[in-house]
Amino acid sequence: MTTDILHTQILPTELHPFLPSPTSSPPNVTPRRRQKKPLAVLLLGQTGAGKTRLAPLLLSAFPPSQESPPPLHLIADTYKTYHPSYSACLASHRPELASRLTSAAAAAWLHSVCVHAAQSHIPNILIETACRREGDFERLAETFLGQGYVVRVVVLGVPAALSRLGVMVRYWMRLPEAGPARGLPVRLTPRGVHDGSFGGVGGAVGWVD
Template identity: 50%
Template sequence: MTRIHPPAHLIADLYKAHHPSYAALVASKDPAQAALASPATGTDARRWLAMAVAEAVERRLDVLLESACRHPDDFRELARMFGEGGYRVEVVVMAVPAALSRLGILHRFHERLPEAGPAGGLPIRLTPVKIHDDSYGGLMSVAEWIDEVDFVDRVLVVRRGNLVAFADEKATAAAAAGGRLRGKVAEAVERERRRPLTGEERAVVVRDLETLTARDARLGELVMGLLEPLLVDEEEKAYPELRPLVFPPGGPREAMLTLGEEA
């Protein structure tokens, strides 16, 4: 995987824009119709993503795949396709406390930040609470599944800001023998989700919450209630050392996104 030969970057959302119904629904002046753009095209987009992965595996292409894990069985099947196809499978999991995740979604949407929209220039949209919660639960389900399978070669669990909180990798001998990781991925994700906020995170939360409350006092109060359990001091409790995410060839391997390169 190099700049000369970049990976095929696959995201289900991108395929929605190619659905025959998508453009008309998005352009509808009826809000109820416009709101159907994503759910009406999502099933076909997921099917097309699976077809794209099958084609990439057939061609032996390097692949970068993004998944929100709202449909965890989709992730499992796609990862299995790579594993059974002889790929080196690396997974990077974003682990964020639920309240922080909800606040981030609201802040990005109301401030019209580019990252509020799907990749590929699709319209900015507010992720519904149910979809957020389904994805949040689905990701944990996937983390538990990773602990049980033998074809995931490497995992990084990261916080926002590209800080690596956990890493695991098969030893070369274990990989050759079809071994597994240590089975600690779900535990690491759960620990990150329950941890108290850092001082830097609190400062960002205060700023974003003030902005949200100015727009919608009721919503701001609701999110504040979700955040309160995270605003505690647990200095006596030890958390893993955080390492900035790095790329080859430099930096410690336990914080490296190896881009398919084995040790």
């Protein structure tokens, strides 16, 4: 099921519009001039840390190019919505189960999209991740490094108390971070999900060091 969803829904929506066109380069641009290393920026921060607010600034900082499509922006949370049971869980009396039920599939889909993007050498990529699952960040970084990317890591170092507050504020004020701007329903992230993400960010930073 997850493979079918990846190839019939996720890749056509998330990746295919950003694939470089072989005919998009001007004829006077030689292959040698196009051999600039692609760039992948990994934005780390636990749930509620402020990744949604920082991401537009990072996207605007990517080097502009007339030969390349806009930066590909991948957000780990949005892949949960492709899971067939996600909406039903949110509508049930136990909406907190939605994240637990869908997080493994969402992480696998995000990694698969990153593998396809790296193999296609999409020139500029920004990936937001909350590092909830152990090893996910490391796999993403190694995926891009293995394809010759320049990899940069941006860490939002936010105390746990502030990001918990951020989770509550974005929910009660219906801010974009709570879901609507990214195709997600407005939802209150469970504390256990937040705390797991907070620990995961610390582990990822240790791996980078």
